[in-house]
Amino acid sequence: EYKYENRLTFTGTITVNDSESNSIAQGDWTPSNQILTFSGVKVVYSGTTDIYPLDSDFDVNIINEESTEWEDLTSSGENISIDITTAAVTNIDDTYTLSIINIPTGGTDVSNSTFHIKTDNTQPTISSLTSDTHPNQSTWYTATSANFSWTILDGESGIENTWYIWDRNVDTDLVTTLSDGTQISSDTMTIDSIPEGSSYLHLATKDNCGNTAFDTYVINIDTGNPIFNSVTSTTHSNQANWYSSNSATISWTTSDTGSGVLDVWKLLDQNESQTTEQVLALGEESSANDSFTTPELTDGIWYLHLVVQDNSGKTAYARYTFKIDQNSLDIVSITGLYNGVLQNVDSGPIISWTDPNSISDDTFYITNDGTTPTSTTKTR
Incomplete structure (x- = not known):
């Protein structure tokens, strides 16, 4: 006579689904810390397919290689349903072992059921995001066309997609680039007609388990010289007139559409002509928008030579003339x-x-x- 009362096993085929009911196959990559539901099998007496032990005579246990355990305590006559959470670390072959436990004395589990999942908790890498036309991100350039290249690596689940945004916003982040960016399959690109100032290439990539990487490259363009918007005097307002006041106050404002104004150098003397180099070497450094009051001066024609320099080294020259006669x-x-x-x-x-x-x-x-x-x- 065949005895089956003490031996329990599984019947059916293990199924695994994620929280969106997507089916997970043996050996598939899954994100770390993802909830998966194991089902598809029932506990039966060995040698049968439809004779089920009572709930009081068994429980079902799942354990993975990280020694994390989950249980189903009530599955008599029905498919098990156990929610597990994938490992928090990368594991290229995480084995989930299904066992029948808490069987009364004398009973045994004769099942041999395992399920293999790959867990990816490793970010892809964006390496060598560079520009051969604008290789230094802190340097200002005059060329308005830039080449970019990069390398994206992922040794686990593989790259799903890569996106980019080209803008003038240094604060554009990973989330914005993933949601609003343009997909790109190449690892090179060229941007033409870059405007004055700083522009940014934001690059985001995501692997097949949702791990992401992000990088930004800045291009600085400055093609124009800085300018003096105004050079005026409240004390000697007409450069052709003579004044009895022997101290002059002169003000200036400057601007630059590219790298921005670094500073202004001023040189006061009675030489009608000075070179930019002489003013930079001999002059006194001042702010981009400032004023200067001279000491008391002797009679004669005086000149305040001004040189504005932007952050890319380009310059502009201005001169203010004032005439003093106190006799x-x-x-x-x-x-x-x-x-x-x-x-x-x-x-x-x-x-x-x-x-x-x-x-x-x-x-x-x-x-x-x-x-x-x-x-x-x-x-x-």
């Missing part, structure tokens, strides 16, 4: 006939005087009615 005019000697004497001999007396030779030149005013001459009461 008080003094007509030292006036001579002529009949000074202070009434006479009718000469209706047009000849008068002469000394010219004080002002540095700013001078104009003489004369009256013949006994009043003090001014620029509005003169007769010539």
Whole structure:
């Protein structure tokens, strides 16, 4: 007589599904820490396909290579249903062993059921994201066309896709690139007509288990020189006029559409001409938008030479001229006939005087009615 009461086994075929009901086959790659449901088999007495032990006579256990265990305590007459969580580490062959446990004394588990899963918890790598046309990310270039190349590696589940975004936003991140980026299958690309300033190539890749990698490459373009937007003076506003004030205040503003303004160098002297190199070497460094008040200066024509330099080394030159004359005019000697004497001999007396030779030149005013001459009461 055949005895089956003490030997238990499984009937059916193990099925494994993820949380979205996708079927997982033997040897498939799965993400780490993913919930999978094991089912498809029932516990029966050995030698039968439809004679089931009571729930009180068995439980079903699953254990993986990391010694994590899960159990189903109520599956008599029905397929088991056990939710497991895949390993938190990469394992290229993680074995899940199904066992029948808690059998009454004398009973045995004669099943031999295992399921193999590959777990991928390793990020892919983006290596050698470079540009042969713009090899230094901190350097400013004038070439507005850039070549890029990169290498993407994944030694486990393999690469699903790669995406890129080309923009002027340094803060574009992995999530944005994955959701809004353009898929690319090549490992090279060329970008043309790059505008002034900094532009960014954001590259994101994802493997078949959802692990991701992200990298960004910056291209800095500066094709134009910086400029002086304005150079003005509140004390000597007209560069052609002479002023008695011997101290001048001069202000300037600058801009640069590419690398940005580094600083401004200023050189004060009485040389009408200075080279950019001389101003940079001999001048004093100031801010991009600033003002300067001179010390008290001697009479004469003075020049404030200004050089603005951007972060790529390009420059622009400006000069402000101001004229100072503090001399008080003094007509030292006036001579002529009949000074202070009434006479009718000469209706047009000849008068002469000394010219004080002002540095700013001078104009003489004369009256013949006994009043003090001014620029509005003169007769010539």
